[in-house]
Amino acid sequence: MSITKEQWAGIEESLKSHYVVIKFQYQGTEIAVTRISAGEGKTVLAVWFNGKTHCAWGIPGSDHFNPLCELFWHKRTKSLYSPKRIKELQKAYGKRAAKRVIPNIEAKYTYYMPYFSKASVLVRQFRRIEGLTVDDQQKWMVL
Structure with a gap:
């Protein structure tokens, strides 16, 4: 029921x-x-x-x-890299080079709590x- x-x-x-x-x-x-x-x-x-x-x-x-x-x-998601770290990498290498070197730079993973x-x-x-x-x-x- x-x-x-x-x-x-x-x-x-x-x-x-x-x-x-x-x-x-x-x-x-x-x-x-x-x-x-x-x-x-x-x-x-x-x-x-x-x-x-x-x-x-x-x-x-x-x-x-x-x-x-x-x-x-409870479903949780987290980025592999923080927004601050992504900006640092993009500034150091350029957007295209950073994407080429780290293809999963924007990736997230899911877990449950x-x-x-x-x-x-x-x-x-x-x-x-x-x-x-x-x-x-x-x-x-x-x-």
Whole structure:
């Protein structure tokens, strides 16, 4: 049974509290969302698969890549070279020579992180997933 609009609103409100654990089911996998500390005075929402997480799961092309990360984790992209470094190279060698020497100077890579800074961002991403369920009888833990 899919999650209703009212349930999503309740889930989002629950995720805003300081101590929360919400468990979803997706194709036989338990997806748990908890709020954890990410530094002094900062918390984030962490996504766990069957109670585990591993940083290599979020790197496409890795031997350990988990396809569930594309659905449930936060997508991040990063340039291989910073804009400042690109300008320095282009100034030193010229635009054409820099492109010839470093053909992937404008390239970016993508990876997935199991952390969300806001509940609304997590809910917006999770709402798009077909087949995601939450147990109606389960009262998600809000302390």
